[in-house]
Amino acid sequence: MIDNPRSPRVRAVAKLAKRSAREETGLFLVEGPQSVSEALAFHPEVVVELFVAANVMERHAALVRAAGEAGIPVEPVKESVLEAMADTVTPQGVIAVARMLPTTVADLLARKPRLVAVLEEIRDPGNAGTIIRAADAAGADGVIFTGNSVDAYNPKVVRSTTGSIFHVPVAQNGTLEAALEAVRAAGLQVLAADVKGADLPHVRDRLTAPTAWLFGNEAHGLLDEQLELVDHVVKLPIYGHAESLNLATAASVCLYESAFAHRA
Incomplete structure (x- = not known):
């Protein structure tokens, strides 16, 4: 479980709130269970990893199971870690990192x-x-x-x-x-x-x-x-x-x- 809000991994995720980091990595943040659910249902191939607050893992068991079935790493994290990653003030317990879907x-x-x-x-x-x-x-x-x-x-x-x-x-x-x-x-x-x-x-x-x-x-x-x-x-x-x-x-x-x- 990730428990340090200042760890390099957490900071790397948090940086995706900035356009420069998204353009450099080709990755973006997907926050909240509804958006993550749609990502897993329609484009699981672009989801890189899933972070779930440890205190709500049971509530989001279906998302965790869907990610596991798609071979996507699921990382439990402390609530403070999720808050450090999120762009929102009060995150909903689930954040995914996904690759962009470039379309011309x-x-x-x-x-x-x-x-x-x-x-x-x-x-x-x-x-x-x-x-x-x-x-x-x-x-x-x-x-x-x-x-x-x-x-x-x-x-x-x-x-x-x-x-x-x-x-x-x-x-x-x-x-x-x-x-x-x-x-x-x-x-x-x-x-x-x-x-x-x-x-x-x-x-x-x-x-x-x-x-x-x-x-x-x-x-x-x-x-x-x-x-x-x-x-x-x-x-x-x-x-x-x-x-x-x-x-x-x-x-x-x-x-x-x-x-x-x-x-x-």
Whole structure:
């Protein structure tokens, strides 16, 4: 059992909260039983090791058993050790270290997707993770991060996906222009969600086509020159008195509207 929060092994795991360490090692943190469970169920081959607080080993016996069956080392640790490893203030007793699942835009589009989310300059990790989760729930075929968006393997992004990062291909680090050119060449129309657009109910007839939804930065949205790159600009009408919708909420509605249209 690991009982020293300052040991080199513990520090190496804790460093994965930093992007530089993730890029150097190709590893990232997976915190919490739900996310770890999804990793083991969908991509056990990328899970390197599992750390479980000794006082909750029995509670998470199913995870420990699944890891063992997949040949993944399971290390009991003191609670203080898990706290030192975790990015969260109050970890849930389980942390895995996993290898990234690198996907290129070309790889994603080779699967002939019908619904994709493109995130341009999304900075908030909670928003990014929630959009990945919403894309997964809506049956989207992938998510593309462009520009200076947050790292998809940021611990808060991973936590916010609650395991969906292991279900949906995520490509990142390309430019918006290149991504939109590629998705259009793959036969998808590009719809931008922006307050300058037409109300979504007025363009529902367009949603039956394969679609890439473009979502912009939380603070300034999409620039005019970026909107010129898309096929249609769409907004969600506000029927009540709310000033606006949170980005992740708006993205969820847009993705589900396409999902409904594709399944009608």
